[in-house]
Amino acid sequence: MGPDQTLSEELDTVQHRWEQMTAVPESPRTLMSVIEYSLGTQRKAEVYVNRFLKYLLDPEEPHGMDSDLLRTFLNGLPAECGFQEDTYDLSDIVVDEQARVTQEEEDGTVVSSGIVDLLIEVPNEWFLMVELKFGAEDTQTQFYYRDVTHLGGDPQETYESGAYYVYLRPRDRPTANEPEFSNWTWEELCRDVLNPFILDNGSRLSQRTVAQLHEFTDDIANITGMTEHQENEREKIALFLDHYDAISDVTDTFDEAWDRFTGEWGARLGNALAEDGHGSVPNHDDEQVTRFILTRTGGDAEPWNFRSNSSDWGMIFKDGWWRHLDDLGGTIQSRPDDRNDVRIGFHHRLGRNRDLAIGERTLKVYFRNMGANDQRFIDTFSRTFDANEPQIAEALPGRATITGNKKDKIVVPYDIDAEDRDFFTAYIDALETAYVDLIGDNNDLVTEIDSIFCESLEAEYDYSDN
Structure with a gap:
């Protein structure tokens, strides 16, 4: 039997075992669920997720991922966002949560202000505003896009390369009020960004960081009601490891x-x-x-x-x-x-x-x-x-x-x-x-x-x- 036949048979085994993964057992409760930190109040959920997401994306934080997760996040943004910036060098990137944005007149008078959940920027080049929602109604996106003139203390006009806007919400919630915000769901973020990143990088990261990433995706699933849609991750990882050589080839x-x-x-x-x-x-x-x-x-x-x-x-x-x-x-x-x-x-x-x-x-x-x-x-x-x-x-x-x-x-x-x-x-x-x-x-x-x-x-x- 030649090597091509062996590879084909091994891939057939992978396909067969994958098709058998139909029964997904109930997952253990997450830490956030046990202590009921966020499940009783949507606002607490938003604060928790907002701070945790900022920590995981910020290359300056001591999670050991440097800018790898941030780069994966930016490259995984929805196509409608039109994000096209160079993510190879993110040394000047700034990640901030609860960032103040203002509408100011030419003399510096503040007309109105707001707080954007997540602001990712390369100063004077480009910025990305992300508004995070679980249950609250959208009241700010039109202001962020149409009225804001300053991000922190910087005029928006100094960002020469691009301005990008994303509204991150549960899949069954309304879209952003402002049509220029690209709509993205928590389910898509977990499926297309976080879970593949954990699978590809888990072996080289610290156990604490991997555990935090898993905990974060599980918490999002609980908050947004995604649990029934989650894949049987552990069994699929085992399948991947069992047939790593064939899949990698x-x-x-x-x-x-x-x-x-x-x-x-x-x-x-x-x-x-x-x-x-x-x-x-x-x-x-x-x-x-x-x-x-x-x-x-x-x-x-x-x-x-x-x-x-x-x-x-x-x-x-x-x-x-x-x-x-x-x-x-x-x-x-x-x-x-x-x-x-x-x-x-x-x-x-x-x-x-x-x-x-x-x-x-x-x-x-x-x-x-x-x-x-x-x-x-x-x-x-x-x-x-x-x-x-x-x-x-x-x-x-x-x-x-x-x-x-x-x-x-x-x-x-x-x-x-x-x-x-x-x-x-x-x-x-x-x-x-x-x-x-x-x-x-x-x-x-x-x-x-x-x-x-x-x-x-x-x-x-x-x-x-x-």
């Missing part, structure tokens, strides 16, 4: 192929489009950007760029959709050192939507008003886009959705047909279908977006291409 092989793919998809997409007669791929000296010259029927050659320098953001943008604010008449293909730029474009999320692509065989392609643009431009472009929604909707394929959000304006799903064929080839085929659908054979949509972009540039920066 297939996982590592795929992960290595995926990592290569994140840097290759642009070139592969350009070559696939060229082979199918949609245009050509000229020589280009930027390894991170593949140039593709789209050939439209009866039209001029149209340069497009496929930027594959990120493990997550796969950018597709036309020449002229990325400009430096000091030279709006020019076109650029990457962020300038001073980050003084404005851009729009299509994109697909390799890292954030990896599970969607692998598990559900679905590729999501977005059109985005980039979150790093200054807020005035974001608002103006979004408002102009919304005003032209009927024309945009007419140009879009039936599967597309106009979201109503300010940043990801359009989302379109495509099937990744990987049945009995190479997964990555199927991914490129889906991406090619999306490109032809939204760009190559859709001059009306591209022209409409061009017009909206130029109108927004003129409105905000007094610049016209004419």
Whole structure:
């Protein structure tokens, strides 16, 4: 029996044992439940969870995780949040709970103030506000987004890179009053962030920290009524450990192929489009950007760029959709050192939507008003886009959705047909279908977006291409 057969049989055993895990025994009571610290009063629950979550996320606290859990938390934020900051270096990060925010006039007079549950920030670069709820009604999110001018003592306008807002709530509770807050549930936080982090890192952390992480997720389950939905974690961990070599072998092989793919998809997409007669791929000296010259029927050659320098953001943008604010008449293909730029474009999320692509065989392609643009431009472009929604909707394929959000304006799903064929080839085929659908054979949509972009540039920066 060959090694491939042995691996296949071992994975069959894993599948069989996993399917047998249907009866979940009642879990022991958590410490918080025993002492009834928070279960009697929702406010006490919020204070407890807020302080504990701040402790676990703060790299300065002595839990021994440094910034690892914080990085996992930020990278696991809901897609609607649009978080796109670099999390590699978090040395300047500040994590604060019960942070004061204010609305102030130009002379410093405080008009009104509030307390945000969790504030994560890199001063002068970006911030993330998180409002935590269990049972109380939402009364603050509209104020946080629409009225706040200062975070602590810092003007909001000094945060040049991005502003992000998340409303964390039980799955059966109402969403945030302010639509610009991304809604996230405690169940999703535990399932997608905390539990995988414990599984991946538990063996290297101190026993006390691992116990605290387990205790925290159990307390959240008790507070929010998630207990009946929890997986039989101990049995699954045992299954993982019993078959660690087989699982690691297939996982590592795929992960290595995926990592290569994140840097290759642009070139592969350009070559696939060229082979199918949609245009050509000229020589280009930027390894991170593949140039593709789209050939439209009866039209001029149209340069497009496929930027594959990120493990997550796969950018597709036309020449002229990325400009430096000091030279709006020019076109650029990457962020300038001073980050003084404005851009729009299509994109697909390799890292954030990896599970969607692998598990559900679905590729999501977005059109985005980039979150790093200054807020005035974001608002103006979004408002102009919304005003032209009927024309945009007419140009879009039936599967597309106009979201109503300010940043990801359009989302379109495509099937990744990987049945009995190479997964990555199927991914490129889906991406090619999306490109032809939204760009190559859709001059009306591209022209409409061009017009909206130029109108927004003129409105905000007094610049016209004419």
